[in-house]
Amino acid sequence: MTILENAALVLRCFGNNCTDLTVSEVSERLGLPKASASRLLKSMRETGMLEEIGGSRRHRPGRMMLNLSAAFRYSSGVIGRARAAVHELSQAFGHTGYVSIRDNRQVLAIADFEGTNALRVGASIGNKLPAERCATGRSLLARLAPAEVALLYPDGPIAERLAPQLDRIRRTGYALSSQETTPGVDGLAVAVGDPVTSEAVSLCLVYPHNLVSDAERNAMIDAMIDSAGGIAEAVGDPLFRAAAERRVPA
Amino acid sequence: MTILENAALVLRCFGNNCTDLTVSEVSERLGLPKASASRLLKSMRETGMLEEIGGSRRHRPGRMMLNLSAAFRYSSGVIGRARAAVHELSQAFGHTGYVSIRDNRQVLAIADFEGTNALRVGASIGNKLPAERCATGRSLLARLAPAEVALLYPDGPIAERLAPQLDRIRRTGYALSSQETTPGVDGLAVAVGDPVTSEAVSLCLVYPHNLVSDAERNAMIDAMIDSAGGIAEAVGDPLFRAAAERRVPA
DNA sequence: ACAACCGTTCCAATATTCGAAACAATTATC
DNA sequence: GATAATTGTTTCGAATATTGGAACGGTTGT
Numbered sequence: 001m002t003i004l005e006n007a008a009l010v011l012r013c014f015g016n017n018c019t020d021l022t023v024s025e026v027s028e029r030l031g032l033p034k035a036s037a038s039r040l041l042k043s044m045r046e047t048g049m050l051e052e053i054g055g056s057r058r059h060r061p062g063r064m065m066l067n068l069s070a071a072f073r074y075s076s077g078v079i080g081r082a083r084a085a086v087h088e089l090s091q092a093f094g095h096t097g098y099v100s101i102r103d104n105r106q107v108l109a110i111a112d113f114e115g116t117n118a119l120r121v122g123a124s125i126g127n128k129l130p131a132e133r134c135a136t137g138r139s140l141l142a143r144l145a146p147a148e149v150a151l152l153y154p155d156g157p158i159a160e161r162l163a164p165q166l167d168r169i170r171r172t173g174y175a176l177s178s179q180e181t182t183p184g185v186d187g188l189a190v191a192v193g194d195p196v197t198s199e200a201v202s203l204c205l206v207y208p209h210n211l212v213s214d215a216e217r218n219a220m221i222d223a224m225i226d227s228a229g230g231i232a233e234a235v236g237d238p239l240f241r242a243a244a245e246r247r248v249p250a
Numbered sequence: 251m252t253i254l255e256n257a258a259l260v261l262r263c264f265g266n267n268c269t270d271l272t273v274s275e276v277s278e279r280l281g282l283p284k285a286s287a288s289r290l291l292k293s294m295r296e297t298g299m300l301e302e303i304g305g306s307r308r309h310r311p312g313r314m315m316l317n318l319s320a321a322f323r324y325s326s327g328v329i330g331r332a333r334a335a336v337h338e339l340s341q342a343f344g345h346t347g348y349v350s351i352r353d354n355r356q357v358l359a360i361a362d363f364e365g366t367n368a369l370r371v372g373a374s375i376g377n378k379l380p381a382e383r384c385a386t387g388r389s390l391l392a393r394l395a396p397a398e399v400a401l402l403y404p405d406g407p408i409a410e411r412l413a414p415q416l417d418r419i420r421r422t423g424y425a426l427s428s429q430e431t432t433p434g435v436d437g438l439a440v441a442v443g444d445p446v447t448s449e450a451v452s453l454c455l456v457y458p459h460n461l462v463s464d465a466e467r468n469a470m471i472d473a474m475i476d477s478a479g480g481i482a483e484a485v486g487d488p489l490f491r492a493a494a495e496r497r498v499p500a
Numbered sequence: 501a502c503a504a505c506c507g508t509t510c511c512a513a514t515a516t517t518c519g520a521a522a523c524a525a526t527t528a529t530c
Numbered sequence: 531g532a533t534a535a536t537t538g539t540t541t542c543g544a545a546t547a548t549t550g551g552a553a554c555g556g557t558t559g560t
Contacts, residue, residue, distance in 0.1 A: 003254055274507080
């Protein structure tokens with residue numbers, strides 16, 4: 001086991017309700033001898049990967065990580081464009097917007113833009129959501145071939161519920177969720193991808209269920225598909241489809 | 251030289267106009283043999299510290315870094331409170347706000363909140379600014395004893411220019427900058443710190459120079475000192491001083 | 501098709517890392 | 531405030547990973 005692998009395992013402990021770690025916690029969570037855990041954290045401290053909180057024995061990621069996440073977010077052409085697009089959309093409609101990527105069966109917001117409306121949905125990045133249970137996630141899943149989706153969800157029930165939803169997204173070009181993750185909150189999502197890097201991102205707007213008329217929602221859908229279409233054209237996404245039937249009442 | 255140090259050196263390459271790296275670039279920038287650079291990046295890829303962009307030979311920080319920076323930002327009580335406070339301030343006044351920390355002679359924004367006004371200052375986190383040349387930085391420097399500041403700035407001229415400015419900040423409780431870093435942009439900053447972890451953060455609002463009246467600016471100063479004072483009380487900051495003379499015209 | 505460049509793999513020598521146990525320092529309990 | 535319990539650090543030989551040089555595939559551009 002190289003020290004780099006162990007270091008990565010330590011870093012992976014962070015992020016899910018875990019903002020700091022001690023030597024013993026690392027020793028226990030990774031099953032390492034105390035001695036090794038102690039030396040490992042020491043080395044990581046010295047390299048700046050970790051830093052001590054105050055003068056205590058608690059460790060958190062070093063501040064270098066702030067630069068790294070910034071580098072990640074700007075390294076992708078699609079991501080940069082998506083950020084700009086969602087920022088505009090968020091300002092135009094006053095609702096909170098996200099840019100998200102999919103990581104296996106989860107989606108991860110990599111940028112958020114708080115809305116300007118008095119009543120708007122709070123934004124928080126870095127959290128993971130199950131892909132099959134939000135508009136953002138489904139918009140990204142809909143870019144996969146049905147066979148790939150089946151591979152990702154071997155458990156029957158989920159796949160069965162998912163298939164018609166994804167079909168609809170593929171036809172209409174956008175994904176919708178209504179009070180799914182959070183009561184009172186609806187979401188709209190459209191996905192684009194870069195064929196070169198094969199990275200796909202989802203543009204998403206979230207808004208209060210009761211405050212948005214059908215007309216406004218349609219306007220948002222149009223605007224999102226427009227924006228995403230621009231990105232798709234710029235990066236040459238062959239999978240992007242502008243919605244055809246979206247104005248036909250359900 | 252342990253592999254961990256080299257890995258950290260690679261990670262440090264990112265962030266300053268550098269979002270991705272190749273084997274040769276790493277080899278050159280760190281002065282490593284090609285072989286070592288190749289193996290190093292391979293290991294870092296396998297552990298998730300890096301990932302390949304598309305199928306190319308370019309590497310960027312792995313997406314794990316998104317979680318890490320989130321963990322960093324939430325690991326501190328002051329930071330969390332400061333985020334909430336600046337978010338409120340930003341919404342209340344419509345101007346863009348920042349939360350920043352100092353790293354030696356630089357300041358680093360760790361959270362940003364875009365303003366809602368039509369004309370507002372763009373926000374971007376992850377960038378570093380010289381501490382002595384922005385309100386945020388000076389508000390943090392003012393928390394140091396004069397001797398510590400002198401230690402940080404051994405070069406005479408800077409220290410001389412800085413001393414009276416910091417004095418004023420210590421007396422009034424807030425820092426001001428006018429068209430300093432960016433033409434047409436003014437900034438207001440107030441710093442608070444946690445005596446337990448000895449972490450200090452700066453709350454900052456930036457706004458268009460020509461669009462803010464003296465009255466509004468004073469209102470902002472009051473609100474910021476109020477918010478920061480609440481944090482200072484909560485965490486028990488002994489250095490925080492509410493402004494006494496700030497309404498006295500200069 | 502060729503050349504130039506970039507990235508990967510092999511090798512033995514070297515340096516780091518490993519785990520157990522003793523040691524030190526902190527925190528908790530009485 | 532003393533003792534016990536927990537947590538973190540250091541030491542050691544043995545085991546293992548890392549190192550740089552050179553030779554080997556692959557890609558790119560002319």
